[in-house]
Amino acid sequence: MHIGVLTLKISLPGCRSLKEKRQRMGGLHERFGRNPAVAVCESADRDRLESSEWSFVVAAISPQKVESLCSEIEDKLQRTVDGRVLDVSRELL
Structure with a gap:
């Protein structure tokens, strides 16, 4: 089992x-x-x-699957949230 932590800092001007x-x-x-x-x-x-x-903890059977899920989350969040992503960090545990 592989675990990753994706953290995104979002600016919400106004x-x-x-x-x-x-x-x-x-x-x-x-x-x-x-x-x-x-x-x-x-x-x-x-x-x-x-x-x-926001932090997302992702668990999967391979590091590649963890990275794939983190990328999906990041992409979807950037398209759907009414704000600007200022910082993204990923950590594989």
Whole structure:
């Protein structure tokens, strides 16, 4: 079993409330948490309106599958979130 951690720092310019922040992030828990190989959480900046950090823990049978899932998550997040991805880090455990 191989495990990877994908962390993304997202800028949400002009965000005025926590409710708006939740709407702009577009239900990441629901979207990515359905996959049994992925655990997702808002890992930092929970109370900051104009930024958010999300971490995804991915488990798979090979490092290549972990990388593939991380790439899918990153690509989908960049296309669907109403914000700008500032930083991406990946760590294979």
